[in-house]
Amino acid sequence: MPVPEILDAALLRLDCPPADCSLCPRLAGFRAATREAHPDWFNAPVPSFGDPEPALLIVGLAPGLRGANRTGRPFTGDYAGDLLYRTLLKSGFATGEYGADPTDGLELRHARITNAVRCVPPQNKPETSEIAACGRFLAAELRASRSIRAILALGAIAHNAALAAKGLKRAPYKFAHGATHELPDGTLLADSYHCSRLNTNTGTLTPQMFEAVIAGLAERLGSLAPPDRSPPTPTA
Numbered sequence: 170m171p172v173p174e175i176l177d178a179a180l181l182r183l184d185c186p187p188a189d190c191s192l193c194p195r196l197a198g199f200r201a202a203t204r205e206a207h208p209d210w211f212n213a214p215v216p217s218f219g220d221p222e223p224a225l226l227i228v229g230l231a232p233g234l235r236g237a238n239r240t241g242r243p244f245t246g247d248y249a250g251d252l253l254y255r256t257l258l259k260s261g262f263a264t265g266e267y268g269a270d271p272t273d274g275l276e277l278r279h280a281r282i283t284n285a286v287r288c289v290p291p292q293n294k295p296e297t298s299e300i301a302a303c304g305r306f307l308a309a310e311l312r313a314s315r316s317i318r319a320i321l322a323l324g325a326i327a328h329n330a331a332l333a334a335k336g337l338k339r340a341p342y343k344f345a346h347g348a349t350h351e352l353p354d355g356t357l358l359a360d361s362y363h364c365s366r367l368n369t370n371t372g373t374l375t376p377q378m379f380e381a382v383i384a385g386l387a388e389r390l391g392s393l394a395p396p397d398r399s400p401p402t403p404t405a
């Protein structure tokens with residue numbers, strides 16, 4: 170039975186936490202302290218960014234303190250964003266120029282970016298209970314965007330959060346860089362190491378490894394995409 174329009178609208182609203190969300194007391198306190206120290210920063214749950222009807226949903230871990238928590242756009246303003254957006258531009262999932270600022274005019278094509286945890290955690294380390302609490306918003310985002318054909322999980326925490334949001338157990342779907350998993354509803358779950366400075370500095374993830382994952386998804390979505398939405402075209 171088709172979902173009534175009024176319920177559709179409610180689902181769309183549920184994927185965005187309120188600016189004063191207090192489901193995670195530790196993170197709400199950290200937000201308040203950061204707001205006190207940096208009143209000109211965003212300092213709130215960071216909303217998803219990109220195509221409202223994406224074929225690909227990219228799930229990161231959480232906003233970086235001086236990145237998304239400062240600017241208010243996922244992966245914007247820190248090293249991880251430099252690599253992510255550069256790669257999305259190269260693969261055709263983004264157009265424009267990335268200027269490390271939400272006003273740079275960059276647009277995502279067929280892709281949307283969100284985080285497993287919407288509020289910045291101290292030391293980039295959310296607790297298990299916080300990942301579980303914020304999972305309701307990821308689940309709502311997945312329900313609201315029925316165009317999603319693939320999920321790219323950046324790291325094991327995002328991978329596990331995506332499975333939980335889909336109501337699936339972890340055991341049949343082990344995280345591994347470069348792995349892809351067919352989920353029961355037909356969605357493709359793809360894995361990559363997180364594009365953090367730590368991972369690239371240690372050689373865990375090279376830009377070439379990351380580009381290979383995103384280019385592979387662009388190619389697969391070419392055949393997975395609905396007929397009325399043309400796939401992204403990689404640039405030279």
Ligand code: SF4
Pocket residue numbers: 186190191192193194196197214286287288299302303
């Ligand atoms: S991390 Fe998510 S659930 Fe927790 S306070 Fe922030 S928005 Fe709310």
